[in-house]
Amino acid sequence: MTDAQIPPALGRLARPRLYEQLVEQLLGYIESAGLRPGDLLPAERDLAERLGVSRATLAQALVALEVLGVIDVQHGTGAVLRHRASVASVIRGLREHRSRLPDIVEARSTLEVKLAFLAAERRTADDLAAIDSALGTMQSEIDDGDRGAHGDELFHQAVTAAAHSPVLAQLMAFIGEMVLETRLESLAQPGRPEQSLASHHRIADAVRSADPAAAAAAMQQHIDLVSDVALLR
Missing domain, CATH: 1.20.120.530 (GntR ligand-binding domain-like)
Structure with a gap:
């Protein structure tokens, strides 16, 4: 095989950050639970237990969704869904924001x-x-x-x-x-x-x-x- 025929090396895929993985799981939960704008997400403690992560790690993912306007975190109430968004659009928005x-x-x-x-x-x-x-x-x-x-x-x-x-x-x-x-x-x-x-x-x-x-x-x-x-x- 000549040099011209050697395919270019594939770039190493970046491993998704933990908060990105959590965001995907949260969006999947919103979809599977059929939540609509105005609906309340489960309490942070319950969500953290379901996902098997610390509350501090979960809070980071929730803040990311809050920054993008997907949820509204209200003191004394919890996380309220503002609008349903696709995983692709949210992850893209997060990376642009970062x-x-x-x-x-x-x-x-x-x-x-x-x-x-x-x-x-x-x-x-x-x-x-x-x-x-x-x-x-x-x-x-x-x-x-x-x-x-x-x-x-x-x-x-x-x-x-x-x-x-x-x-x-x-x-x-x-x-x-x-x-x-x-x-x-x-x-x-x-x-x-x-x-x-x-x-x-x-x-x-x-x-x-x-x-x-x-x-x-x-x-x-x-x-x-x-x-x-x-x-x-």
Whole structure:
């Protein structure tokens, strides 16, 4: 056989990640159980036992489905089906989402670090009150056993407003949906809501002290923290 006749070597197939396998199984369950939009999935404990995985591993797969809008995880209720999707479309969406996460982190670092710097220079009494209110909301949510996502969002909105930079605020609004994806994934990590709240307090303290360099550094540390998500490990 000549060199021209030798077939090219086959590439090694990538082994599906565990959360992808779980997502496939969850979608298969939704199909076999005949669930419709608005129906509630079994409790996490029951699902984890059926699938033979830890609740932490199952939670990662549920968050992946939540990010893609397949389910809505409601505190005190559980996972509610929003729409039925094919396995192929969901896995494709997950891989696309995973590939763009580093770009989202890069954009957040570029914008939010500067916003924190400016907030420390320009904040008003009303801005500080809004920041404190957001911190209180997140604390209350965590105390109630929730992830604190709404308070987290309010905090970053308050810091953005305190910078008094309309163009940067518009850019943050533009990437808002993408930031929401990372927020959901980050706050689903064990212990992350409490860690995130603590780093929010450090940012707030620097803004209140009118220390731009410290505020920027605290925001960068916060973004480094919340960017550590299981999907990228």
